[in-house]
Amino acid sequence: MKPRQKRLALVAAGLALLALAAWLISSAFQKxxxxxxxxxxxxxxxxxxxxxxxxxxxxxxxxxRDGNGDGVTVDFIITDLKQRVPVRYSGILxxxxxxxxxxxxxxxxxxxxxxxxxxxxxxxxxxxMPPDAAxxxxxxxEAKGKQ
Amino acid sequence: xxxxxxxxxxxxxxxxxxxxxxxxxxxxxxxSAANAGAARWMAVARPAAYAQALLVTFAFTCLVQAFVANDxxxxxxxxxxxxxxxxxxxxxxxWGGHEGSLLLWxxxxxxxxxxxxxxxxxxxxxxxxxxLGVMGLISVGFLAFIxxxxxxxERLLPGSVEGQDLNPLLQDxxxxxxxxxxxxxxxxxxxxxxFAIAALIGGQLxxxxxxxxxxxxxxxxxxxxxxxFLGSFWAYYELxxxxxxxxxxVENASFMPWLVGTALIHSLSVTExxxxxxxxxxxxxxxxxxxxxxxxxxVRSGVLTSVHAFATDPKRGLFVLVxxxxxxxxxxxxxxxxxxxxxxxGRFAMFSRESLxxxxxxxxxxAAGTVLLGTLYPLFLDALGMGKISVGPPYFETVxxxxxxxxxLLLAAGPFLRWKQAGFKDVRSLRWVGVAAVLLAIxxxxxxxxxxxxxxxxxxxxWILIGSVWxxxxxxRVFEDNRTRLDHRLSMLPGSYWGMLIAHAGIGxxxxxxxxxxxxxxxxxxxxxxGDIHHVSGYDFRxxxxxxxxxxxxxxxxxxxxxxxxxKHIVTLLPEKRQFASGGMPMTExxxxxxxxxxxxxxxxxxxxxxxxxxxxxxxxxxxxIWAGALLIASGGLLAALDKRYRLKKGKA
Numbered sequence: 082m083k084p085r086q087k088r089l090a091l092v093a094a095g096l097a098l099l100a101l102a103a104w105l106i107s108s109a110f111q112k113x114x115x116x117x118x119x120x121x122x123x124x125x126x127x128x129x130x131x132x133x134x135x136x137x138x139x140x141x142x143x144x145x146r147d148g149n150g151d152g153v154t155v156d157f158i159i160t161d162l163k164q165r166v167p168v169r170y171s172g173i174l175x176x177x178x179x180x181x182x183x184x185x186x187x188x189x190x191x192x193x194x195x196x197x198x199x200x201x202x203x204x205x206x207x208x209x210m211p212p213d214a215a216x217x218x219x220x221x222x223e224a225k226g227k228q
Numbered sequence: 229x230x231x232x233x234x235x236x237x238x239x240x241x242x243x244x245x246x247x248x249x250x251x252x253x254x255x256x257x258x259x260s261a262a263n264a265g266a267a268r269w270m271a272v273a274r275p276a277a278y279a280q281a282l283l284v285t286f287a288f289t290c291l292v293q294a295f296v297a298n299d300x301x302x303x304x305x306x307x308x309x310x311x312x313x314x315x316x317x318x319x320x321x322x323w324g325g326h327e328g329s330l331l332l333w334x335x336x337x338x339x340x341x342x343x344x345x346x347x348x349x350x351x352x353x354x355x356x357x358x359x360l361g362v363m364g365l366i367s368v369g370f371l372a373f374i375x376x377x378x379x380x381x382e383r384l385l386p387g388s389v390e391g392q393d394l395n396p397l398l399q400d401x402x403x404x405x406x407x408x409x410x411x412x413x414x415x416x417x418x419x420x421x422x423f424a425i426a427a428l429i430g431g432q433l434x435x436x437x438x439x440x441x442x443x444x445x446x447x448x449x450x451x452x453x454x455x456x457f458l459g460s461f462w463a464y465y466e467l468x469x470x471x472x473x474x475x476x477x478v479e480n481a482s483f484m485p486w487l488v489g490t491a492l493i494h495s496l497s498v499t500e501x502x503x504x505x506x507x508x509x510x511x512x513x514x515x516x517x518x519x520x521x522x523x524x525x526x527v528r529s530g531v532l533t534s535v536h537a538f539a540t541d542p543k544r545g546l547f548v549l550v551x552x553x554x555x556x557x558x559x560x561x562x563x564x565x566x567x568x569x570x571x572x573x574g575r576f577a578m579f580s581r582e583s584l585x586x587x588x589x590x591x592x593x594x595a596a597g598t599v600l601l602g603t604l605y606p607l608f609l610d611a612l613g614m615g616k617i618s619v620g621p622p623y624f625e626t627v628x629x630x631x632x633x634x635x636x637l638l639l640a641a642g643p644f645l646r647w648k649q650a651g652f653k654d655v656r657s658l659r660w661v662g663v664a665a666v667l668l669a670i671x672x673x674x675x676x677x678x679x680x681x682x683x684x685x686x687x688x689x690x691w692i693l694i695g696s697v698w699x700x701x702x703x704x705r706v707f708e709d710n711r712t713r714l715d716h717r718l719s720m721l722p723g724s725y726w727g728m729l730i731a732h733a734g735i736g737x738x739x740x741x742x743x744x745x746x747x748x749x750x751x752x753x754x755x756x757x758x759g760d761i762h763h764v765s766g767y768d769f770r771x772x773x774x775x776x777x778x779x780x781x782x783x784x785x786x787x788x789x790x791x792x793x794x795x796k797h798i799v800t801l802l803p804e805k806r807q808f809a810s811g812g813m814p815m816t817e818x819x820x821x822x823x824x825x826x827x828x829x830x831x832x833x834x835x836x837x838x839x840x841x842x843x844x845x846x847x848x849x850x851x852x853x854i855w856a857g858a859l860l861i862a863s864g865g866l867l868a869a870l871d872k873r874y875r876l877k878k879g880k881a
Contacts, residue, residue: 087578105630110602110619113619152842171753173831174833176816176834
């Protein structure tokens with residue numbers, strides 16, 4: 082090959098690699114995007130296949146342990162004070178998870194209307210509310226105000 | 229009184245930094261060192277750097293004193309300390325919040341500046357003036373930030389009787405050292421940046437330039453490696469659940485400059501050895517520092533919410549953003565204008581060590597770009613009000629494996645190729661290394677269980693480790709040369725060679741750790757009451773009982789677990805759930821039995837009924853190898869930085 086052709090081949094190979102990398106990145110990105118939603122939005126949407134991140138308050142008195150008999154499954158209700166979504170989670174709840182306080186759950190809405198959470202996040206300290214939970218409450222309150 | 233002195237010292241430091249930033253830079257533009265007038269003005273840089281270092285150190289000492297003396301009339305102290313806090317945590321609480329960590333940033337910057345001033349005797353006067361000038365300007369920006377938006381010496385009148393305590397998560401030995409080390413890295417890249425800007429201003433970039441900036445960059449990179457390592461090490465045992473890397477935006481913020489910094493040290497080696505990659509190296513230096521600033525911005529501005537995000541004052545975020553835009557904008561502008569003068573440097577063939585290093589650079593940058601996209605895109609969408617999204621670990625993991633695999637493959641081969649034009653015979657012996665690596669990985673895979681990802685990881689790791697040893701043997705000519713003594717040949721190898729070899733081997737060790745820890749970990753959440761036994765990978769965990777214990781500023785419930793294997797006692801684990809006196813925040817203190825091939829990790833989850841706890845029991849293979857790998861990588865960086873040839877005197881450079 083002449084140097085000129087060599088250079089051209091090199092540039093072409095580089096571009097092909099770059100395109101491959103870009104494709105890889107963007108497809109992985111599309112696949113793993115997680116949308117933050119409020120309980121109201123969860124119930125309004127029909128998409129059950131997507132991973133969602135839902136924020137709101139843990140309804141007072143809704144926490145039930147051991148619904149499954151395995152000792153580690155918990156059920157509770159996440160609410161934006163307008164809509165309520167039952168959530169099931171298997172595992173250890175974060176230290177700051179409490180009824181009546183804000184929390185964010187990540188997972189999918191099951192066919193039976195129960196949100197199956199794979200991850201539960203609570204606020205970081207006493208006076209801080211997760212932004213997703215705060216937004217859910219604010220939007221629900223605004224919607225209520227308009228009615 | 230002392231806090232006011234500290235404040236005053238910071239103001240003086242600001243004036244000195246302004247002087248250091250403006251005068252020598254302008255003087256260096258007006259005339260060369262031969263011009264007596266210009267030389268006199270350029271000479272301002274060094275004493276100004278020392279004066280600034282003294283003033284900032286004085287201010288920093290004032291803040292430390294306020295913490296040691298529990299001076300709760302200082303707002304920052306009242307918000308981050310407490311009389312019950314042990315002395316070493318009171319000192320580390322100095323950087324436990326926004327204002328103090330910013331002061332630490334500046335403290336480290338002035339120390340780097342002073343070090344450059346002291347160790348640059350062999351450099352031409354214009355270069356010193358420009359480098360110190362640029363660093364002075366950076367300091368001006370940060371001092372202005374601290375003085376106008378986040379003064380740590382602000383008074384709280386009337387003073388508080390008791391402070392609010394440091395975030396319990398930060399009350400840990402690892403957290404004393406993590407921020408200073410990481411900042412040493414972030415700020416250290418400012419030296420490489422300043423050298424790059426100086427080279428652009430001078431329009432001259434040669435092997436000597438690369439030789440000056442290489443050790444500085446290597447030291448900064450080493451610190452950054454250690455800082456990231458410590459953060460991860462801390463997260464592993466202190467966050468309570470045994471993860472060590474979460475692809476959290478805060479971690480990503482430190483990982484991006486590390487990736488670009490890694491590209492930079494490799495590119496610098498090409499510039500030094502072959503005079504090639506010149507303006508590419510300059511661009512990398514700019515990017516590494518820009519990402520360091522971005523990291524500071526992301527972590528400290530409050531756009532992210534985590535243990536790290538202290539500030540929620542939008543004024544502060546705006547300031548850092550404007551500063552970032554100014555630094556990046558002006559340096560890229562300068563780059564666009566001057567880079568053609570610097571040129572790319574020497575040519576090389578398609579098959580050569582240069583081209584492999586170029587591929588390494590491209591892959592590292594692609595990786596950094598991946599992280600940048602995943603970290604910033606959700607923030608952009610949110611800022612534009614287009615909905616809230618998050619990108620989780622699966623994204624980073626799916627992209628990282630295919631990007632890093634070819635890099636690890638090339639990593640072992642790189643040192644075998646000759647500069648400029650390599651031949652096939654350089655790498656012919658590598659086929660046996662490849663065969664050995666595959667066989668070794670299969671053997672190991674049979675022992676622990678085979679999966680495609682596991683086999684790939686182990687093969688790559690073995691390939692790197694065997695390749696590194698093979699390269700050392702070849703370099704020593706162990707099999708050809710029996711005239712000279714082997715120990716003599718060993719002592720002739722330069723520090724930078726050992727550095728490269730050890731860092732590369734560290735990558736191999738790290739990959740083994742990650743592959744096995746991720747692929748073969750077992751984690752059980754089980755409800756247990758005293759007397760219960762749970763069985764995990766051959767170990768029996770017996771819950772003996774609970775007791776209450778009192779710490780200096782917390783009270784805790786402590787569980788006792790006896791671990792046995794085949795009836796033999798292995799260890800007694802004592803996990804705790806702590807409740808801090810100052811706040812309502814409970815804390816999980818995991819108990820870990822570390823071993824060379826496995827960690828046993830036990831954490832108390834929550835009490836579901838009195839005496840009945842959900843316990844997380846984990847068997848994590850080869851976690852120690854992750855840490856060992858990281859430490860090897862860092863020591864490689866240090867060894868390379870200590871290479872004798874960087875200490876050559878004037879004239880040779």
